[in-house]
Every structure is written in structure tokens, then in C-alpha cells.
Amino acid sequence: MKRYKALTWDHPRGYNALAAAARLPALAEAGIAIEWDKQPLEGFESHPIADLCARYDLVVLDHPHVGEAVTSACLQPLEAVFGNETIASLEIDSIGPSLASYRFGGAHWALPLDAATQVMALRADLLASPIPVTWEDVTLLSKETGKVALSLAGPHAILSFLSIAAASGEPPAEADPDLLVSESTGKAVYELMLDLASRSPASVCDKNPIGILGHMAQHDDVVLCPLIYGYVNYTAPSSGNPIAFHNAPRSGTGGRPGSTLGGTGIGISTRCEVTPALRDHLLWLLSTQAQIGFIPAHDGQPSSRKAWHDPEVNARWNGFYRNTADTLEAAYVRPRHDGYIAFQSKASALLRQAFETRAAATDTLCALHDLYSEHRTAGGER
Structure with a gap:
């Protein structure tokens, strides 16, 4: 044998x-x-x-x-x-x-x-309004309910950043592997996440996607998470409430559902x-x-x-x-050079700290780009 x-x-x-x-x-x-x-x-x-x-x-x-x-x-x-x-x-x-x-x-x-890939997760039984399609819809729901959570623990803060940039029409490091994202796109993505993070329920701030979905199934303080890795198991759980999954938000109607594979x-x-x-x-x-x-x-x-x-x-x-198939078909593929994993961990920690202190977008993006360059292998392939 x-x-x-x-x-x-x-x-x-x-x-x-x-x-x-x-x-x-x-x-x-x-x-x-x-x-x-x-x-x-x-x-x-x-x-x-x-x-x-x-x-x-x-x-x-x-x-x-x-x-x-x-x-x-x-x-x-x-x-x-x-x-x-x-x-x-x-x-x-x-x-x-x-x-x-x-x-x-x-x-x-x-x-x-x-x-x-990252998709939208929601409690259909608690959602009184139509299912959000765009990031503008997500922001409005966040302001109205205070029950929209961002997945930020572990590597997920930077993964959400990459996804929103992709939805904005600039998949990070794709056109130029040495440049993570342009200043204009990076600033818009950061400010959107900063705004949503300020109202994201504290009950799930330290949880990974499995923890967030498990919490959503058992509690009513999170109605929607706009970007979270889909877990089919939570659509028909053995206990708690079912979670519904839909395509990731787009920057505008008809745009790409921004999501990181x-x-x-x-x-x-x-x-x-x-x-x-x-x-x-x-x-x-x-x-x-x-x-x-x-x-x-x-x-x-x-x-x-x-x-x-x-x-x-x-x-x-x-x-x-x-x-959620449309989101997966259009999913953004991360850089795969040696050193990317270390960047991913450090970049997420950097973003969480920036959201907590409400750091300026320019300073945060500068630190993010420096971190990316530091961990980018010279001549590496994506």
C-alpha cells in the first residue's frame, strides 16, 4: 500500500x-x-x-x-x-x-x-431595501442601518482594497506590475473603505470570513457584508439563519463586479x-x-x-x-511573485491602523506603495 x-x-x-x-x-x-x-x-x-x-x-x-x-x-x-x-x-x-x-x-x-471569490453576503430576512448593486447603494445602506460590515481581519483589508480598485476599472498591478494602483483610484478606494469602516459593527471587526458569516447566521446586527469570500455551506446551515450570496458591488450599473479571486x-x-x-x-x-x-x-x-x-x-x-457566477468569471487575480504574501499581511495591518486613526489618504497610499515596492521581486512575474 x-x-x-x-x-x-x-x-x-x-x-x-x-x-x-x-x-x-x-x-x-x-x-x-x-x-x-x-x-x-x-x-x-x-x-x-x-x-x-x-x-x-x-x-x-x-x-x-x-x-x-x-x-x-x-x-x-x-x-x-x-x-x-x-x-x-x-x-x-x-x-x-x-x-x-x-x-x-x-x-x-x-x-x-x-x-x-469575494461576493456580497446578506441576511435577506433583515434587508428591507432592494439588494445593493453598486458601492453607492452599499454606502447608503450603511448610513441608513449601521449594519454593513467590512471584512478586514487577517489579509482581508487589502483584498477588499484590491477588489474595489478592480471595480473602479483599475485592477491593481495589472497594467504595470511595479505599480499597485494610481493615486486617484487609490484615494477613492481608501476614502470609501474609511467611510464604511467607521460604521462597521464592532462585533465582527476581528473575525475572519468564516467568523463573520457564522456571526451573521446567529445575530441580527450585521445585515450585509459587501465583500467576503463565499461559503456555500452558509446558504443552508444546520443551525441559525441562512445567508444569501449575490454578486459583488460595482462602481456603477453595468460595471465589473470587483472581486479578488x-x-x-x-x-x-x-x-x-x-x-x-x-x-x-x-x-x-x-x-x-x-x-x-x-x-x-x-x-x-x-x-x-x-x-x-x-x-x-x-x-x-x-x-x-x-x-455569484458573474463575479467569479470576472474575478481579479492577485500578484503571485515571491514576496506577495508578506506584502498582503503587512498591507492589511497598515490599512486597519489607518482606518482606526483616520489617517490621511495620501500618507496611507504612500506607505502602501512603499510596502508593495519593498516586497516586489525584481523582474518577478505576476
């Missing part, structure tokens, strides 16, 4: 489907066993990928880690494991940039098991001996059969475009996929 050690993140969406798949009789019959361990969400977002790959054969990761992984030479390129034709086929099947986000330095480094991919560490049985199992996880049937049935969030538009999947999860 060939045994593999694997690591994912500690949430039903990240663990249950993988663990259930590892228990399927077909694996034992093929002579392999996969043991999935879990790490907290914060570790998934920031733990050094090389350290994880030194201890595990399979590692569930976020796409901004790929630059760091390439520098550390700790992952196997998917083309070498599965072949170019298979990867091209997966590219067609994956929704939005789910697979493309793992491409760096001429190769792909993780299989897109799970697709997610999340989701997870399965990376294969260089310590892993890939047998035909393991290869077949990993590809099965991305098959139409698994993506539409097995993964949603085990609390997972599929990456297949077919699954996101499947009527039965949407009926089971109250339209979560259908209501």
Missing part, C-alpha cells in the same frame, strides 16, 4: 469532500491511501509553502503562494505530471481564472479543486512519488461526475463551470452558484 500525507484547511468546505474521497474503496483497491490533515484558515493564508511541502505530499494552497513555491522549487509542475493536453482541457472546464491563477513561470502548479488548489510537492493511481484519483476529483455530484454532496465548493450552472446543485444550495 502506497501512503500519502496531505494537508488542507480546517473547514467543512476544505476538508469533508477530500476526506470522504480518500475513504472510497477504489483507492484501497488501487493500492494507495491518502491521509488528510487540517490547518487553520490563517495558516492556509500565510504559512510558508516550502515548509508544508517538506512535510506533505499533497498541499491545498492559495494561488498567491505559487511564486514563493517556484522560488523554493517545492512543487511539481502539473504539465510534467498530467501532460499539456489534460491541463488545457481542465482550463476549459474551470470557471473564471480558477486554473489560470495557478500558472506562473510558464507552468501550472496546482489543480483547481475549489472555486471562490480566492479558492484553493491541490499542489503536488516534489517529495511526492506520483503513481498512476494517485494521478487518476486527482483527476477524478476534477471530473464532471465528482464536481457536480460528490463534492457538493460533501460540503465542497466545485471549480467546474458546469457545476456552477447546474440546476440541481443550485436548487440544493439556494442559488448560491448562479447568483
